[in-house]
Amino acid sequence: MRTSFWTSLLDLIAPRRCAICGGRLEPQEALLCADCDNELEKTPFPESPYDNLMARLFWGQFPIEKASAWFYYRSHSDPSKMIYDLKYHGQMLLGEDIGEQIALRHQPFGFFDDIDAIVPVPITRRRQWKRGYNQSMQVAKGISYVTHLPIYNKVVKRQHFSQSQTHQTSIWERRENVRAAFQLVDADKIKGKHLLIIDDVVTTGATVIACGQELAKAEGVKLSVLSIGYTKE
Numbered sequence: 001m002r003t004s005f006w007t008s009l010l011d012l013i014a015p016r017r018c019a020i021c022g023g024r025l026e027p028q029e030a031l032l033c034a035d036c037d038n039e040l041e042k043t044p045f046p047e048s049p050y051d052n053l054m055a056r057l058f059w060g061q062f063p064i065e066k067a068s069a070w071f072y073y074r075s076h077s078d079p080s081k082m083i084y085d086l087k088y089h090g091q092m093l094l095g096e097d098i099g100e101q102i103a104l105r106h107q108p109f110g111f112f113d114d115i116d117a118i119v120p121v122p123i124t125r126r127r128q129w130k131r132g133y134n135q136s137m138q139v140a141k142g143i144s145y146v147t148h149l150p151i152y153n154k155v156v157k158r159q160h161f162s163q164s165q166t167h168q169t170s171i172w173e174r175r176e177n178v179r180a181a182f183q184l185v186d187a188d189k190i191k192g193k194h195l196l197i198i199d200d201v202v203t204t205g206a207t208v209i210a211c212g213q214e215l216a217k218a219e220g221v222k223l224s225v226l227s228i229g230y231t232k233e
């Protein structure tokens, strides 16, 4: 965390801006101004991480422990722009700041206490090359700064499919593609561990399920899930 002296000094040179409204941040504020932080529709999941709407998406799919998200996601809402900036506007460091805020929100509930390592959902090499970074990895870094948990970003990889998703007509085909997209590459490293999967936004859970099922091929793995947003139906 930044000390207040350096924050004050940096604020004089380059004022920090709220990631949602763009307003100037006070020295004690981080990422969001007080107004935007109050407006943000945070989920109650940190209080009941074993049984909530998001956790239920994963029940029966893989050995799920806890699931939580920072806030309820709605497309075109003001907070959704923050995720858009992270994914499409090259705002790489924003991901780390978001990760820190997510960690600070969950830490008081002991959410990280029994977790061994963080696994960001991988993106394809092609997308990583285009974007320059994996947004979930950036969030994982921020969480790691706060929790000191190690990040395993090479235990599972994501393959590229030549068909564009927009050309697939059926949901079934799309799901089949997502299901086959992940490949476990280092089962030994994760054997018997409790891993925290990080994704940006969870809606149907299909991506996390596919990634989780691949990780669960390693013996004795337990999984928890944490995301920036959760889309409430």
Ligand SMILES: [Zn+2]
Binding pocket: 018, 019, 020, 021, 022, 023, 032, 033, 034, 035, 036, 037
């Ligand atoms: Zn604001």
